[in-house]
Amino acid sequence: MPRFSIILPCYKVQGFLRECLDSVLGQSFRDIEVIAVDDRSPDGCGAILDEYAARDARVKAVHLPENVGLGRARNAGMPHATGDYLFFLDSDDTLTPGALRAMADRLAGTGDPDVLIFDYVRTYWWGGTRRNALAPVLGAAADAGTFTAAERPEVLDLLMVVWNKVYRRDFVERHGFAFPPGYYEDTPWTFPVMLSAGRMAALDRVCVEYRQRRQGNILSTTSRKHFDIHEQYERVFAYLDDHPELHTWRGFLHAKMAEHCLDILAKPDRLPPSDKGEFFRRTAEMFRTHKPDGLTVAEEHRVLEGGYAGYVARRQAARAGRALERRAERVRAVAAGRVRRARSALLVRRPLDPDLAVYSAFSHRGVLGDPAAIHRAAREVAPRMRGVWVVKDEETAALLPPDVEHVLLGSAAYERVTARATYFVNNVNWPGGLTKRPGTVHIHTHQGTPLKYMGADLLGKPGARHGLDVPKMLWRADRWDYSLVANRHSELVWERAFPCHFTSLRSGSPRNDVLVNAGPGAGAGTRARLGIPEDHTVVLYAPTRREYRRGGHVERIDLARFAGDLGDGHTLVVRLHPSLAGGHARGMGLTDLHRRGVLVDATDEPHVEELMLASDVLVTDYSALMFDYANLDRPIVIHADDWTAYAASRGAYFDITAEPPGHVSRTYRELAWLFASGTWRDQEGGRLRAAFRERFCEYDDGRAAERVVRTLMLGEEAWTPGRVSLPSPAACDHDVLTTS
Structure with missing residues (x-):
């Protein structure tokens, strides 16, 4: 008996059917049967199903003599099912890698509930993706173990479709659940099933890619078939009538209808x-017929207590109100702009404050990176200097240390501070509205040593610069006075990628001071906070984003498999690229694996240097993190299974597979072998790392932040270690400050 019976109704989906079947049959979890129902499709669906059934014994093709519609095609597949659980997958959607394994593990871990609910991501025909907006509801439900609808009614706010759940077959058969004909056939299935389930569980993982077709979604077409919704809800209320124990749900379903x-x-x-x-x-x-006695009707539903003319009038009034509000908002914006410009004109007449420095990092996301290291050094070396951080919103401000002064981006306080500050420190460009006053000093720290193309070099990579305005980027970079570099490679790249007027300072990377100066137990606190045993070998996996895939996320490694292959005594810590932290990449198994203790998801850890200190080895692909990590002189493994595609799409300044900081794997099998054999920490890896460190950690001596403060803010030419030679005002473009 298979674990899953996947029922796949097919009608006019020949262009998508192979992709769907491949996503199912290619799963690592293979204890399945696929019951593919050809709903008398007029295209090539039937032939495709027969082809797959001929070469894979897990596929059974069922050909219906006439077209019966989606719901009854699902019904036709159920008598053929022998699995523990039924999974109704639409034949133009696909499963994400590892989805069935995650479902099976969750079912086993929750004692085979009646229903398991999981997450999905919308995939659009133009390449975009969007995760379920109610994903946090699933996360909270997953933490609860098993539950009923009464215990967690919020799960009934999730998309009421059949394909984001699996159902225990004997539960379905015992209750006699079946699909009705017509549009909206999921409604009289899903509500009765979820209200009747004695035990449900949730899996906080994206398992289905829900295809948003440009055309072909029947629920998006203009048709009288939408009147079927009334009959479908009549079936729901009839089910309540037959099950008095569910009477308390009548008000809820009345509102849903x-x-x-x-x-x-x-x-x-x-x-x-x-x-x-x-x-x-x-x-x-129907609203009047099924309204429970004494029910207080929600304000937005009271329109159904009047006539159609009243509904139309209310809609027209609402549209007119929105138009007035938009017009008023435009007027307010114009007025605010005039006030802002007048205030700015007054502020720039005030003298600069020589002891005021403004900081920002990662588009105003907090006290982070190189700017944070410089800010700390300024507090120690030049306590008279006032440092103010620019943050994007109140939520970010609430996370700042209590002794850090801050202003909100775009606020009046922001305008006052930026109008008078002498020093501006940032690792990204300041907003275009910030005017560089004469006498100000803009210090650009960058975000690490560049491997991939940056700035003007992206002009030859149209895919990589998607969404970037390179000329505007360079216009903003024209405000830089100093560009910090950790090695000569970076110096040459920045001067080529940003052909602007600035001086390169061979300072080292301030954020790496903590790595260079770290003592033996520097990462112990982070390990303890993350719940990692002291004696474990910590493997930090930090992949970067991909430009050849819209959205940037490509799952290169089966993380559950990798964590298992590392074996006892190892902890896998995963940190996704910050640009992927808020997208659906977290839901592609990472969140669920973290919840189950298979690995540690450290994507939200604000200070990556703490993770580096807490780890014993770095596994990455092409992340700039490797250049920082090399300062620790700990093993680095490069997993470069798609290097050719990455380099072609994004562009790279050198071949990391030819000049790596350690061993290189090009397949998962090679990666697993490196760790199973212990090769990841052998002498050859050390030799490669030493050459890499000599080239890319050239100026990282543990004093970078102090060097920036003393030389650029305090003007201490004689500061030691090393004498800094400051350029004259007439120095030519791209001068270099060197230490001797």
Whole structure:
């Protein structure tokens, strides 16, 4: 008996069907059967199903003599199912890698509940992706173990479709659940199933890629078939009538019905205009019929207690109100702009404050990176200097240390501070509205040693510069006075990539001072905070984003497999690229694996240097983190299974596989062998690392932050160690400050 019976109804999806089947049959979890139902499809779906059934015994093709529609095609597949769990997958959608394994593990860990709910991501025909907005609901439910709908009613706010759940087959058969004909057939299945389930569980993981087709979604077409929604909800209320124990849900479902029908009515492309009045009246009639006694109707649903003319008038008034508000907002914006310009004109007449420095990092995300290291050094070396941080919002401000002064981006306080500050320290460009006053000093720290193309070099890589305005980027970089570099490679790259007027300072990377100066137990506190045993070997995996995939996320390694292959005595710590932290990449298994203790998801850790200190080895692909990590003189493994594609799409300044900081793997098998054999920490790896350190850690001596403060802010030419030679005002472009 297989674990999953995957029922796949097929109708006019020949262009997507192979991708769907491959995503199912290619799963690492293989204890499945696929019951593919050809709903008398007029295209090549039937032949494709027969082809797959002929070469894979797990596939059974069922050909219906006539077209019966999606719901009844699912019903036709159920008698053939022998698995523990039923999974109704739409044949134009796909499974994410590792989805079935994650489902099986979660089912086993929760004692085989009646229903398991999981997450999905919308994938658009133009390449975009968007994760379920209610993913946090799944996360909270997953923490709860098993539950009923009464215990966690918020799960009923999730998308009421059949394919984001699996169902225990004997539970379905015992209750006699089946799909009705017509549109919205998921509604009278999903609500009764979830309300009747004695035990449900949640999996906080993206398992299905929900394809948003440009055309072909029947629920997006203009048709009278949308009237089916009324009959479907009548079936839901009939189920309540037959099950008195569920009577308390009547008010909830009454509101859901109103919300669902009003949403259909509000869509401009669902109903012919001549049918909207009839649709409203039928909805209002059902609303009155099934309203429980004593129910207080929500404000947004009271329109159903009146007539259609009142509904239309209310909609028109709402549209007019929104138009007035937009007009008023434009007027307010114009007025605010005039006030801001007048205030700025007054502020720039005030003298600069020679002891005021403004800091920002990673687009105003907090006290981080090189600017944070310089700020700390300035507090110690030049306590008279006032340092103010620019943060993007109040939420970010709440996370700042209590003794850090800050202003919100765009606020009046921000304008006052930036108008008078002498020093500006940032690792990204300041906003375009910030005008560089004569006498100010802009110190640009960058975000590490560049491997991939940057700045003007991206002009030859149209895919990599998608969404970037390179000329505007260079215009903002024209404000730089100093560019900090950790090695001569960076110096040459920045001067080529940013052909602007600045001076390169061979300072080293301030954020790396903590790595260079670290003592033997520097990472112990971080290990303890993350719950990592003291005697474990910590493997830090830090992949970067990809430009050849929209959204940037490409899952290069099966993380659960890697964590398991590392074996006892090892902890895998994963840190995604910051640009992927808020997208669906976290939901592609990482969050779930962290919750189960398989690995540690450290993507949200604000200070990456703490993770580096807490680890014993770095595994990365092409992340600039490797250049910083080399300062620790600890093993580095480069997993370069897609180097050719990456270099072609993004561009690279040198071949990291030819000049690596350690061993290179090009397949997962090679990566696993490096760790299983102990080769990751052998002498050859040490030799490669030594050459890499000599080239790329050239100026990192542990005094970089202090060097920046003393030479650029305090003007201490005679500061030691090393004498700094400052350029004259007439120095030519791209002068270099060197220490001797």
